[in-house]
Amino acid sequence: MRNMKKLTAVICAVVATLSIAACGSSSEGTITSTTVATPTLSNETKAAEVKTTAAAGTSATLAAPATGTEKVGTGYSLTFPATWVESTSAGCDMVMMNSACTSTSFTTNINVVIEDVSAYGTMTSETYCEAAKSQFANTTGYTVTGTQKCSVNGVEAYTLTCDAVQSGISYKIKQLYVVSGGKAYVTTFSAGADGTYEKDVVEGDSIFATFQVK
DSSP states (O other), X not given: OOOOOOOOOOOEEEEOOTTTOOTTOOSOOBOEEEEOOOOOOOXXXXXXXXXXXXXXXXXXXXXXXXOSEEEEOSSEEEEEOTTEEEEBOTTOSEEEEETTOOOSSOOOXXXXXXXXXXXXXXXXXXXXXXXXXXXXXXXTTEEEEEEEEEEETXXXXXXXXXXXXXXXXXXXXXXXXXXXXXXXXXXXXXXXXXXXXXXXXXXXHHHHTTOEEO
């Protein structure tokens, strides 16, 4: 078997606490971004041999697409309900925060990071998901809880869910991976582990369902 080219999957989790941006504010917040510096992969495996926890041939239905305002990023777009407001964070192509968040410790948010994977040969959403899963598993404070094949606007995609504890803050994330035109689009939904995630993830899925490569 040949060596798989080293891949640095970008894992960008946005942490927003009350000391940084209060929930319920309709104004743009300033947030800090924690980009996880994870080990590069050097697995001796072919892309065709990569396996995920999703059953072969199955595909999840995320949710009915959200309605609201279309936000156009670099080569893609997402639609957000009116309660979501723009913010910025280093390393992210797009950051949106839910101003209706009720958590007192963590603001529900979505960010998008783009990685150039054109040098990695036949990279797919599935192989990118597997790379991200491996990196999460080797990063302190993250526990992968599942992956699933899905489809967004006719394009094959994968999701990954993860429990996280960083800087003393417990939260949960769900990432959507879409690989197209040599680019990996990583869309991350993050919400507090105080019950907020379970309440907000349905809306997060509806936003994921609007993802479209431009």
